[in-house]
Amino acid sequence: MENKLDLLPLELPGYKLERPMLIAGPCSAETEEQVLTTAKQLAAQGVKIFRSGIWKPRTRPGAFEGVGTVGLPWLKKVKEETGMFISIEVATAHHVYEALKFGVDMLWVGARTTANPFAVQEVADALAGVDIPVLVKNPVNPDLELWIGAMERINQAGIKRLGAIHRGFSTYDKTKYRNNPEWQIPIELRRRIPNLPIITDPSHISGKSEMIAEVSQEAMDLNFDGLIIESHMCPEKAWSDASQQVTPDHLKLIMDDLVVRQSAIGEKPRVTLDELRKKIDLLDQQLLETLSSRMKISEAIGKYKYDNNITILQTRRYDEIMNKRRNQADENKLNPEFVVKVFEHIHEESINRQNIVMNKELAKK
Secondary structure (H helix, E strand, C coil), rough: CCCCCCCCCCCCCCEEECEEEEECCCCCCCCCHHHHHHHHHHCCCCEEEECEEECCCCCCCCCCCCCCHHHHHHHHHHHHCCCCCEEEEEEHHHHHHHHHHHCCCCCEEEEEHCCCCHHHCCCHHHHCCCCCCEEECCCCCHHHHHHHHHHHHHCCCCCEEEEEEEEEEECCCCCCCCCCCCCCCHHHHHCCCCCCEEEECCCHHHHHHHHHHHHHHHHHHHHEEEEEEEEECCHHHHHCHHCCCCCCHHHHHHHHHHCCCCCCCCCCCEEEHHHHHHHHHHHHHHHHHHHHHHHHHHHHHHHHHHHCCCCCCCCCHHHHHHHHHHHHHHHCCCCCCHHHHHHHHHHHHHHHHHHHHHHHHHHHC
């Protein structure tokens, strides 16, 4: 399916966003004092766009789910006293109406909302006739079509100042990240819609304040357009996501150390050899992680075969695999002979792993 969006530059009144665009502020608005103090510290560091969670969708009931509409006057006060633009997450039509009532300058749709087309459509309908920048976070699961579909719904409502937020993807496997970045997905989004600004959320990707600089630099190396980073005046006392927030001073250090190359927001990216190599490195890492997971399953199969007195080599199953992979090679525009060679080596290593498992079980007797 062709992916086309009717887009205008992602700008705010009187302020042209430059790369890297930076949005910063606490995960949640907690008190008026916390919001204003953090905002003033960020403004002193040169941050122009303040973010804070008013409504916080949480995984389990009983967790802090935001102060709600009562916090919107606090953000309005931030705007009046610091001159910063203010931005929040919305998940329902009611959120949109309340945010607009209090002069919020930029909205974003959260990952849980993006995953639900009906919820996105409700937000889109509420935005009809409004001219405001809207960012759309990727859905929690790695589904590029769902992400693009959400942006199409918002765009069809008349929102042309549109951008994407890459916040990583949930995974059952444990990795060093809170949300696995799956960089190939925003890379593919950039390939399909070159003029769509992509903002990376290193706070939610990393889940740890000490990793934010690393993820931020990766985003810049891949030529993405900006960062949305959670910053709290006192992170250790934060009511939500304390481990992934940084102080305004820490944020300044991260931004000062950031190496920024390439183009401004809205320009078609110029692909360099370094960027292409970076993409290969990322894909190679994912290949290695996938192979590691596959070998763990082979070891589990070896244990099952031992427990059930089944021989390791199953010729019929091997033939089925190779025939299927050969056909899949054609479907994916790969050389079938190359793919067969790769899977021959993978199968050989799987047999080795199963042998090791069986020998260990025998040694226990």
